[in-house]
Amino acid sequence: MNTRFTWFNATALAFGFSFLYLPILLLVIYSFNASKLVTVWAGFSTKWYGELLHNQAMLDAAWVTLRVAFLSATLSALLGTMAAYVLVRIGRFRGRSLFSGMIYSPLVMPDVIIGLSLLLLFIALGVPRGMMTVVLAHTTIGMCYAAVVVSSRLVSFDNSLEEAALDLGCSPLDAFFSVTLPIIAPSVVAGWLLAFTLSMDDLVIASFTTGPGATTLPIKIYSAIRLGVSPEINALSTILIAIVAVGVIAATLMQSRVTARGGDQG
């Protein structure tokens, strides 16, 4: 759309982005506060980061969360890519609308419902709760997000490339791995990342489906927040925000370089 950029647009952008970033900025600044009172500035200090490093329970929870996120994101990317392929490339089959319904509805389904229903399933099946049940739960949600991301890419790319490979004697499996997969790879990576962050982020579903010895970081942070604000949580938040920011910016730069290179060739 090409219309004049007005002062109204500028104000909207300024207001919108300050609304988005001011809370995060305050959180980060006050993680370097020497005072234990989170909202009263008492000089610069990094002592809360030091205390965090000695908080063994927090570190254990972080390690559990990372493993859960890695496993569930990998399974999600795999299942999500299959599901996307089914949705986009395989036309009609019996039960297709149920299938697409099951892909789309977890995207908006409240967490409490998914968490409760999965826990009741695990209990009914007699599965002991722990890290694996959280991985299964997160994979179920993550694969739907991955499927949506990958299918939007599959829709936009030219089917004739795959058909050409088949005409030239490729087996369907070969055609998928040597033609389709390289083209949709960025979206599979994006789906993996989305599933990974969703898993890292989830409190509600993990609270329902976890068991003894598998406390994830959000569960730990949540119980700490319920006791009140503390600079240690600010420090932990800052570390997590920094990791995400670096990751997302790097991914965006990479993506734009790939697009630019693709543009040169095309």
Added chain:
Amino acid sequence: MNRFRRTLLIAVPYLWLLLFFLAPFIIVVKISLSDTAIAQPPYVPVFDPALGWAGLKDFLSALDLESYVWLTQDSLYINAFLESLKIALISTSLCLLVAFPLALGIARTSPKRRPVLLMMVILPFWTSFLIRVYAWIGILRSEGFLNQFLQWTGVISEPLAIINTPVAVYVGIVYSYLPFMVLPIYATLEKMDGSLLEAAIDLGCSRTSAFWRITLPLAAPGIIAGCFLVFIPAMGEFVIPDLLGGTGTLMMGKTLWSEFFSNRDWPVASAVAIVLLLFLVVPIVAFQRMLERQQEAAR
């Protein structure tokens, strides 16, 4: 593709979702029809396949709607439902009010700047939801940044009570779900043909009425999608009302959580889940239809 591979490709994700998404709901329905019991698991009846047909008959006859009747008798649940509806509707409208100008602003910058601005909208979404809600506790509480600032400027003399009220929940929901509203609206605005606006203005339309008669109707699909994406999860939200709304703010998600974890009343928790789900089925199906139509159109 040969038949076997095709079937396998469909079957793996299909069976996964049947087992981990659909089957659990059937169990929730079943438990919502059971009664509480001091046992492990804490409800009766428990189906025992070893008892055969007679066992199944006994099992079915022991199921009843007691939990649902209970939900209608205690005003707590009805209030929680109405409160959820109110909070979700108000937050969705506020979210639209903040998101639309932002999406419009991004769509009107030069095409070169748009990806960066879009990334800046999405970036907070990648950081932990819990942390973003936590950040607002520090701002909204009585000795928080907002009250400090307002007292310093002299606008107020006594701190405002914002935290532990519905207002804090609105702020939390608008903040957390903003990208879900901005992105679909931006997607429709970006595709809009600017010459339509120019034509309207050439033909004597004022800028304001051109906005109401052209920009807004063309952005409608994005607005509707964004409202679905905010309203549906907001109805069942747990973290935001729990951390920002305090004990006074009841919402369905919170009720479900406390029935399950504090009261250990599984049948009532399941009944709450089913009622919430039945209420959300209409918007969820409508949303899914919309996504499918868009995908058909893109193909």
